[in-house]
Amino acid sequence: MHVVILAEFAVPSGGAEKVALESARGLAERGLDVTFIQGAAGPVDPILDHPRLRHVALGLPDIWSRPALSAAASGIWHGRAAQRLSAALAGLPRADCLHLHQWTRSLSPSVFPVLLGAGVPVVVTLHDYFLACPNGVYYRFDRAEPCALRPLSGACLAAPCDARSRAHKLVRVARTGALRAAAGTGRLHLVHVCDATRSRTEGMLRGLAAAHHRIDNPVGVARGAPARPERGDAIVYVGRMTEEKGADLVADAAEAAGLPALFIGSGPLAESLRGRPGLEILGWRSPAEVQAILRARARAVAAPSRWLETGPLTIYEALAAGIPVVASERSGASEKVRHGQTGFVVAPEPGALAAAFAVLRDDALVEDLGREAHARYWAASMDLGAHCAALTDLYRSLARADLVAPQQRGAAVAASRSAPGE
Structure with a gap:
C-alpha cells in the first residue's frame, strides 16, 4: 500500500506537523510505502530518513512571510501550490490514499480539487477548526471566549472575532468560502482527534460530503518507570504562551496557590x-528536553485552554510519564483525564485553577495521582504503534471501498440498461 502524506513543513513546528512526521515514519516501519510531501520550503527532520519513505518538497513560500496583499491573495487561492502538487502527484507511483494534515500556511484551498481529483480516498486530520471556522479556532478573541455562532452565518461575518484585525477576518472569510467550494468537489474522510470536536464539527459541516472517523493523536513517550511528581517543585506549562491557551491563568493561579510556575515555550x-x-x-x-524537565521539575502539567482545543499532546505526554494534569474542561484532551484520580478537569478561570493547584501541595496526593495517571495511560496506550495501526486499518478499508464502488456503479448502470422501460 502506498500512502501520500501532505503537510506544510517537514519539521515539528507545531502539533499538526509533529503528528504528520511521526505517523509517516511509523507507517513506513509497519511496511507501508509512504511519500511525505512538504508544502513550504524549509529544513527536513531526520525522522523521514527511512528506506520505505520518500520525501518530496514543493518549495512554496510561507504565505504569511509575503507582503500583505500577495499573502492575502495566496491565502485565499494559491494557484502555484495546486500546480506543483499536481505535478508532484503525477510523478509518483499511484497512491492508495492521500492524507492532508495542514494547508493554511503554504498550500491554500487550491490543493483540495487536486487531491479530490486524484481518484483515490482523501483523508484530512482536523487539528483545528479551519475547515469550518474562518479564524480556525472557533474562538472570539474580542470577547476571550469560545464562539457560539454558526460559521459563515451573517452574525459570524459581522463579528470582530479575529486575533489580528477586521481586514484579516475578511481574508479568512474569503478563504473559508473558497475552501467550502473547493472541498465540495468530492468526498472527504475527516479524522477527529477527540470526541468533543467530532460532535461539534459534524454540526458545523452539514452539507459537506464527508465521512467522519475518530483516531487519537500519537504520543511519543517511551514506556518507562513513572515519574516522581511529588518531588517536583513547579506547575509546568508547555507550549505557545497566549491568552487563548491560558498561559496567563497558569501564572495567576500558581501565584495564588503559592507554587512556582515553569513555562516551556514562548509567545505573545x-x-x-x-x-x-x-x-x-x-x-x-x-521533545527529549521537555520530557527530562517534566520528570525533574513538574508536580503537574497545566493546560487551561480558553478555546475549544482539540487534542493538545502535552496532556497525553504528561499522563504517559506519570505526571498529574490540570486540564481545561473545554479541551478535547480532558477526555483522557480522570478528575480526582489522574488530575483535575476545571473551568479555565483563576479561582478554579488556584484551588486545584493548592491541592497539589500535598505530596502524598500528587504521588497517588501520578501513579494512577501512568497506570491508566499504559492500560490503553496512545503510542505511535496504536496510532499507525488505526490509520492502516482506515486506509485499507477506504481502499477496499474505493475498489468496490466502481464495480457497484457499473452493476447499477448495467441493471438500468436491462430494466424494462416505462
Whole structure:
C-alpha cells in the first residue's frame, strides 16, 4: 500500500506537523510505502530518513512571510501550490490514499480539487477548526471566549472575532468560502482527534460530503518507570504562551496557590509574564528536553485552554510519564483525564485553577495521582504503534471501498440498461 502524506513543513513546528512526521515514519516501519510531501520550503527532520519513505518538497513560500496583499491573495487561492502538487502527484507511483494534515500556511484551498481529483480516498486530520471556522479556532478573541455562532452565518461575518484585525477576518472569510467550494468537489474522510470536536464539527459541516472517523493523536513517550511528581517543585506549562491557551491563568493561579510556575515555550505573553516572582520561562526545548524537565521539575502539567482545543499532546505526554494534569474542561484532551484520580478537569478561570493547584501541595496526593495517571495511560496506550495501526486499518478499508464502488456503479448502470422501460 502506498500512502501520500501532505503537510506544510517537514519539521515539528507545531502539533499538526509533529503528528504528520511521526505517523509517516511509523507507517513506513509497519511496511507501508509512504511519500511525505512538504508544502513550504524549509529544513527536513531526520525522522523521514527511512528506506520505505520518500520525501518530496514543493518549495512554496510561507504565505504569511509575503507582503500583505500577495499573502492575502495566496491565502485565499494559491494557484502555484495546486500546480506543483499536481505535478508532484503525477510523478509518483499511484497512491492508495492521500492524507492532508495542514494547508493554511503554504498550500491554500487550491490543493483540495487536486487531491479530490486524484481518484483515490482523501483523508484530512482536523487539528483545528479551519475547515469550518474562518479564524480556525472557533474562538472570539474580542470577547476571550469560545464562539457560539454558526460559521459563515451573517452574525459570524459581522463579528470582530479575529486575533489580528477586521481586514484579516475578511481574508479568512474569503478563504473559508473558497475552501467550502473547493472541498465540495468530492468526498472527504475527516479524522477527529477527540470526541468533543467530532460532535461539534459534524454540526458545523452539514452539507459537506464527508465521512467522519475518530483516531487519537500519537504520543511519543517511551514506556518507562513513572515519574516522581511529588518531588517536583513547579506547575509546568508547555507550549505557545497566549491568552487563548491560558498561559496567563497558569501564572495567576500558581501565584495564588503559592507554587512556582515553569513555562516551556514562548509567545505573545512571554514578555509581560517575565520577571514575575515565582515564575520561570525556559523558552522552547526539544521533545527529549521537555520530557527530562517534566520528570525533574513538574508536580503537574497545566493546560487551561480558553478555546475549544482539540487534542493538545502535552496532556497525553504528561499522563504517559506519570505526571498529574490540570486540564481545561473545554479541551478535547480532558477526555483522557480522570478528575480526582489522574488530575483535575476545571473551568479555565483563576479561582478554579488556584484551588486545584493548592491541592497539589500535598505530596502524598500528587504521588497517588501520578501513579494512577501512568497506570491508566499504559492500560490503553496512545503510542505511535496504536496510532499507525488505526490509520492502516482506515486506509485499507477506504481502499477496499474505493475498489468496490466502481464495480457497484457499473452493476447499477448495467441493471438500468436491462430494466424494462416505462
